[in-house]
Amino acid sequence: MSVQQPWAFAIARGGKSVSNQDFPAAYRGPLLIHASMRVDLKACDSPLIRAAGWDPRDPLATIGAIIAVADLDDVCSAAVRGGACDCGPWAARGRHHWHLTGVRPLPRPIVAVGRTDLWQPTPSLLNEVNTMFATASLNSAS
Numbered sequence: 001m002s003v004q005q006p007w008a009f010a011i012a013r014g015g016k017s018v019s020n021q022d023f024p025a026a027y028r029g030p031l032l033i034h035a036s037m038r039v040d041l042k043a044c045d046s047p048l049i050r051a052a053g054w055d056p057r058d059p060l061a062t063i064g065a066i067i068a069v070a071d072l073d074d075v076c077s078a079a080v081r082g083g084a085c086d087c088g089p090w091a092a093r094g095r096h097h098w099h100l101t102g103v104r105p106l107p108r109p110i111v112a113v114g115r116t117d118l119w120q121p122t123p124s125l126l127n128e129v130n131t132m133f134a135t136a137s138l139n140s141a142s
């Protein structure tokens with residue numbers, strides 16, 4: 001999935017466990033978190049983003065790259081129907097709340113082209129992500 005910065009960073013580093021989307025998803029399982037080329041400049045000063053430790057100098061604050069992997073666990077659509085839900089401070093009114101768990105920030109961003117809807121990464125991109133995690137765990141074990 002592609003997410004604008006600084007929201008993508010907040011998922012990767014700041015414990016943002018809900019992503020607000022305009023569409024629901026039938027898919028459940030692992031997702032690449034891709035920082036899209038557009039930046040939500042207004043959000044960079046928001047209290048939520050500050051509390052998430054937003055740091056423009058962090059490598060994962062980049063744009064146009066995969067920065068993390070997460071699992072899409074559940075989608076709450078109560079707010080779209082005007083109902084109340086218990087999705088926490090990151091959940092926006094009137095949106096679908098995609099619940100993300102098991103967030104794994106990448107050691108380094110991987111440049112990739114994204115799309116606005118849910119997209120299927122190429123096998124070579126997935127391979128690159130998996131190799132990076134495998135290398136990182138080898139390095140931390142030694």
Ligand SMILES: [Zn+2]
Nearest residue numbers: 076085087097
């Ligand atoms: Zn909700």
